[in-house]
Amino acid sequence: MNYDTVIGLEIHVQMCTKTxxxxxxxxxxxxxxxxxxxxxxxxxxxxxxxxxxxxxxKGVAAGLALNCEVRGTSIFxxxxxxxxxxxxxxxxxxxxQPLNVGGFVVIIDENGREKxxxxxxxxxxxxxxxxxxxxxxxxxxxxxxxRCGVPLLEIVSEPEIGTPEEAYRFLxxxxxxxxxxxxxxxxxxxxxxxxxxxxxxxxxxERELGVKQEIKNMNSFAGVKRALEYEIKRQTKVLRSGxxxxxETRLFDENKGATVSMRSKEEAHDYRYFPDPDLxxxxxxxxxxxxxxxxxxxxxxxxxxxxxxxxxxxxYDAALLCSSPKVAGFFExxxxxxxxxxxxxxxxxxxxxxxxxxxAAVRSGRPKKIANWILTELTGAMxxxxxEIDRFAVTPSMLGELIDLIxxxxxxxxxxxxxxxxxxxxxxxxxxxxxxxxxxxVTDADEIGAAVDEVLAEHEKVVKDYEGGKSSAFGFLVGxxxxxxxxxxxxxxxxxxxxxxxxxxxxx
Amino acid sequence: MGLNEQSIETxxxxxxxxxxxxxxxxxxxxxxIESDKRDDLPLNAYIRFDRAEIDRRVDKSEREKIKGLPSRxxxxxxxxxxxxxxxxLGSPTTCGSEILKEYVSPYDATAIINLERSGGIPAGxxxxxxxxxxxxxxxxxxxxxxxxxDRRKIPGGxxxxxxxxxxxxxxxxxxxxxxxxxxxxxxSMCGVFGMKPTYGRVSRYGLVAYASSFDQIGPVTRxxxxxxxxxxxxxxxxxxxxxSAKVETPRFSELVNGGAKGLRVGVPDEYFGxxxxxxxxxxxxxxxxxxxxAGAVTKKISLKYTRYAIATYYIIxxxxxxxxLARFDGIRxxxxxxxxxxxxxxxxxxxxxGFGSEVKxxxxxxxxxxxxxxxxxxxxxxxxxxTLIRGDFEEAFKEVDLIATPVSPVPAxxxxxxxxxxxxxxxxxxxTVPVNLAGLPAASVPCGATAAALPxxxxxxANHFKEGDIFRxxxxxxxxx
Numbered sequence: 001m002n003y004d005t006v007i008g009l010e011i012h013v014q015m016c017t018k019t020x021x022x023x024x025x026x027x028x029x030x031x032x033x034x035x036x037x038x039x040x041x042x043x044x045x046x047x048x049x050x051x052x053x054x055x056x057x058k059g060v061a062a063g064l065a066l067n068c069e070v071r072g073t074s075i076f077x078x079x080x081x082x083x084x085x086x087x088x089x090x091x092x093x094x095x096x097q098p099l100n101v102g103g104f105v106v107i108i109d110e111n112g113r114e115k116x117x118x119x120x121x122x123x124x125x126x127x128x129x130x131x132x133x134x135x136x137x138x139x140x141x142x143x144x145x146x147r148c149g150v151p152l153l154e155i156v157s158e159p160e161i162g163t164p165e166e167a168y169r170f171l172x173x174x175x176x177x178x179x180x181x182x183x184x185x186x187x188x189x190x191x192x193x194x195x196x197x198x199x200x201x202x203x204x205x206e207r208e209l210g211v212k213q214e215i216k217n218m219n220s221f222a223g224v225k226r227a228l229e230y231e232i233k234r235q236t237k238v239l240r241s242g243x244x245x246x247x248e249t250r251l252f253d254e255n256k257g258a259t260v261s262m263r264s265k266e267e268a269h270d271y272r273y274f275p276d277p278d279l280x281x282x283x284x285x286x287x288x289x290x291x292x293x294x295x296x297x298x299x300x301x302x303x304x305x306x307x308x309x310x311x312x313x314x315x316y317d318a319a320l321l322c323s324s325p326k327v328a329g330f331f332e333x334x335x336x337x338x339x340x341x342x343x344x345x346x347x348x349x350x351x352x353x354x355x356x357x358x359x360a361a362v363r364s365g366r367p368k369k370i371a372n373w374i375l376t377e378l379t380g381a382m383x384x385x386x387x388e389i390d391r392f393a394v395t396p397s398m399l400g401e402l403i404d405l406i407x408x409x410x411x412x413x414x415x416x417x418x419x420x421x422x423x424x425x426x427x428x429x430x431x432x433x434x435x436x437x438x439x440x441x442v443t444d445a446d447e448i449g450a451a452v453d454e455v456l457a458e459h460e461k462v463v464k465d466y467e468g469g470k471s472s473a474f475g476f477l478v479g480x481x482x483x484x485x486x487x488x489x490x491x492x493x494x495x496x497x498x499x500x501x502x503x504x505x506x507x508x
Numbered sequence: 509m510g511l512n513e514q515s516i517e518t519x520x521x522x523x524x525x526x527x528x529x530x531x532x533x534x535x536x537x538x539x540x541i542e543s544d545k546r547d548d549l550p551l552n553a554y555i556r557f558d559r560a561e562i563d564r565r566v567d568k569s570e571r572e573k574i575k576g577l578p579s580r581x582x583x584x585x586x587x588x589x590x591x592x593x594x595x596x597l598g599s600p601t602t603c604g605s606e607i608l609k610e611y612v613s614p615y616d617a618t619a620i621i622n623l624e625r626s627g628g629i630p631a632g633x634x635x636x637x638x639x640x641x642x643x644x645x646x647x648x649x650x651x652x653x654x655x656x657x658d659r660r661k662i663p664g665g666x667x668x669x670x671x672x673x674x675x676x677x678x679x680x681x682x683x684x685x686x687x688x689x690x691x692x693x694x695x696s697m698c699g700v701f702g703m704k705p706t707y708g709r710v711s712r713y714g715l716v717a718y719a720s721s722f723d724q725i726g727p728v729t730r731x732x733x734x735x736x737x738x739x740x741x742x743x744x745x746x747x748x749x750x751x752s753a754k755v756e757t758p759r760f761s762e763l764v765n766g767g768a769k770g771l772r773v774g775v776p777d778e779y780f781g782x783x784x785x786x787x788x789x790x791x792x793x794x795x796x797x798x799x800x801x802a803g804a805v806t807k808k809i810s811l812k813y814t815r816y817a818i819a820t821y822y823i824i825x826x827x828x829x830x831x832x833l834a835r836f837d838g839i840r841x842x843x844x845x846x847x848x849x850x851x852x853x854x855x856x857x858x859x860x861x862g863f864g865s866e867v868k869x870x871x872x873x874x875x876x877x878x879x880x881x882x883x884x885x886x887x888x889x890x891x892x893x894x895t896l897i898r899g900d901f902e903e904a905f906k907e908v909d910l911i912a913t914p915v916s917p918v919p920a921x922x923x924x925x926x927x928x929x930x931x932x933x934x935x936x937x938x939x940t941v942p943v944n945l946a947g948l949p950a951a952s953v954p955c956g957a958t959a960a961a962l963p964x965x966x967x968x969x970a971n972h973f974k975e976g977d978i979f980r981x982x983x984x985x986x987x988x989x
Binding site: 042048050080087143270277280 | 603613617715716720748751827831837839849851855878880887
């Protein structure tokens with residue numbers, strides 16, 4: 001018997017507002033425990049919630065980005081349960097009448113085809129605090145309420161995801177979308193994006209869904225994929241052996257790469273949802289929604305298209321750059337700088353970010369070079385240093401300047417990598433580094449010619465080999481010239497001169 | 509007569525002329541409380557009356573006075589007792605419960621901020637039914653409150669401390685809260701004026717919630733004028749309360765003398781049926797006749813869904829309460845009764861020892877009606893009934909300005925008699941809960957006393973934000989007493 005996999009995701013995204021959902025406390029991450037608190041988020045007796053307008057705007061922006069219907073009326077409900085990180089003993093969420101319903105996200109599936117994944121709903125809710133447990137299991141636990149009341153958007157997908165890889169791509173698409181719409185930074189390290197998975201197997205050809213298992217506790221997209229892969233294997237094995245699955249909640253153990261049972265659905269909480277009487281129904285008028293729609297920045301799909309047409313990038317590079325709005329923004333800012341080789345007249349075409357680049361620059365392939373540098377050197381350095389691009393020592397204009405130095409032949413590609421490393425560690429500009437280290441490429445034909453002559457004289461045997469037909473000897477000689485000039489010689493000039501001088505010898 | 513027994517109106521003049529100071533009034537109140545403590549059957553109206561705390565507030569008020577805020581003239585330094593579920597910074601807010609016995613509030617309720625801005629001084633925390641759940645002020649962890657008219661009788665509840673203090677000369681005026689009649693019923697039984705304002709008129713920020721969609725803070729006073737002054741002082745839109753109404757606060761203290769002439773008063777049949785004591789009926793009818801004498805026009809009306817009000821109220825209010833009171837677990841604040849490593853034991857023991865039986869009964873009831881499988885049959889159905897009851901009033905107010913009814917079907921009863929009969933106690937709320945279901949303003953104004961000298965109040969209900977009409981009519985009844 002073969003089975004089809006049916007996957008649905010629940011994604012909690014932390015919205016990047018300055019203040020919390022229902023009070024004026026800061027949402028800043030990493031502050032001293034319990035310093036961003038007040039009677040409201042501490043749930044002190046008598047305190048009342050008031051919705052932050054910023055949360056509403058971001059919630060609507062998210063709904064629009066996810067192609068949802070933003071509802072004119074939605075209602076906040078209380079989800080009741082006891083836990084020490086939940087000071088009111090209920091979480092304010094949305095239940096029967098969520099803000100956004102019925103959207104979709106388009107992904108490219110494993111066969112390279114577009115696939116639409118439905119979004120059931122995307123609703124607003126508040127986060128709970130954080131428990132910090134002592135290393136000693138019998139030791140005390142501490143509560144930090146700084147996170148308590150931080151705004152979340154819960155996105156629930158339709159059970160339309162068919163493979164772990166699709167789940168991965170769907171998550172990447174959601175993350176990209178939320179970052180673009182300015183809803184969330186989606187930093188996994190800070191817990192700004194958390195995923196729960198529902199997965200069941202259905203006999204091929206049948207319509208009825210199988211028994212659903214919920215998996216929690218994955219802290220990366222790769223983890224989600226691994227958990228799903230494990231779970232599908234496990235469920236297939238159970239079903240093939242003729243046993244039955246019970247609906248349950250399972251935890252993913254990252255180290256073991258396996259899921260373990262946490263609780264059965266019979267033990268599930270009864271959350272006793274009911275409309276929160278402290279908050280009036282949320283009424284949105286059309287002008288407000290339209291205002292948010294107008295303020296939405298360019299979304300990834302449109303940006304990818306523009307990068308290929310305007311900058312002449314490949315679809316692959318455009319997609320990689322656009323996977324983060326910050327990276328895309330960095331690229332555009334760097335590409336907007338005027339290349340040193342370009343005629344001054346092209347300046348009139350404008351250089352500001354978002355403005356089409358000078359046609360001459362596109363023709364010169366400068367944007368393509370910038371894209372290559374971002375996707376290789378910059379990404380490598382940022383990953384090694386674990387910094388985001390907007391906190392990186394090298395700014396867009398600094399990268400542009402480095403590219404221009406290469407283009408003008410002032411430094412070689414190899415030297416550029418050294419210069420770049422120093423830019424990363426010191427934050428200095430490419431110009432000042434090449435100046436101070438005397439790294440400028442030697443382009444003086446006489447100086448290089450002298451070095452070539454010296455090398456030819458020092459390596460008579462190799463020259464003989466070359467003349468005898470051993471063409472690889474040429475490379476050795478180039479290397480010797482570079483060594484003699486401490487790597488500063490323009491490689492092209494070295495090649496030309498060496499070729500000419502060897503040719504001249506043959507003729508002798 | 510001590511200053512403690514004067515009205516706000518009188519004291520305001522004395523303070524204005526400089527004849528007396530706030531401290532003189534506080535001293536007289538303190539003396540009255542101390543003397544009452546020596547009584548064989550003390551009223552037990554206060555949970556806390558701390559002179560040092562009050563003096564600090566008086567000092568603060570004196571400093572504010574220099575700034576010359578015109579709104580200060582409303583209360584001019586008059587001390588006002590506060591029901592002990594309204595937060596006053598630096599003071600315990602016990603809600604009459606073991607679980608909050610040690611809890612000191614780190615902030616002022618908006619009503620307290622408004623009170624001080626109007627020149628009032630929060631002075632003392634008044635006894636109440638635990639978490640405002642009760643109609644007799646017997647469920648307080650600080651002991652029952654007695655009725656000043658007959659100390660063996662209950663003062664009504666849950667704002668029994670507020671009503672008893674004002675009636676017994678232990679406070680000039682007081683703030684109470686009304687969820688299903690908790691201001692009006694004790695005001696009626698103690699023979700003072702008490703008003704539940706329109707839902708949204710007074711900010712609930714800082715009022716410890718019993719049932720959020722019903723709770724309102726309101727005045728308990730000796731005279732109707734005092735009630736108008738005090739409501740004017742505490743009312744107003746508050747951005748910190750999403751359910752607060754964005755409406756101007758009328759000058760109630762001026763409207764109050766408008767007279768009852770021309771007011772159309774509806775008398776609903778359903779409020780004079782079975783269960784209403786003959787004596788109360790006669791006194792309430794007398795009150796209505798006084799209104800007519802003052803020039804009001806009375807007519808019979810019908811509020812046909814009244815009989816569903818008790819069930820509707822006790823389903824929705826307890827549902828909200830079960831959620832509102834879930835935060836009291838002794839973990840972050842409040843009394844912790846056990847030392848244990850087990851989380852569930854901690855929750856269970858703190859709540860088992862921290863709450864009294866009436867509070868537990870209502871939490872259980874509310875938890876049940878919200879449970880999956882019962883929600884539709886109880887909570888949702890009750891919400892539909894609430895809409896119908898509200899519709900009843902909407903219809904009625906197309907024809908009348910006010911509705912006149914009894915407050916309680918019976919006068920104050922003997923302490924202890926209904927403690928073990930919660931259902932009878934709930935049924936005694938029949939005339940007050942429909943008002944809270946509809947979010948309307950209503951007041952109890954004294955309209956006489958029974959043969960046993962127990963006071964009885966007349967309930968006057970108005971349309972949303974029409975408290976002015978209530979004050980006018982109540983003032984007229986008061987004048988003709």
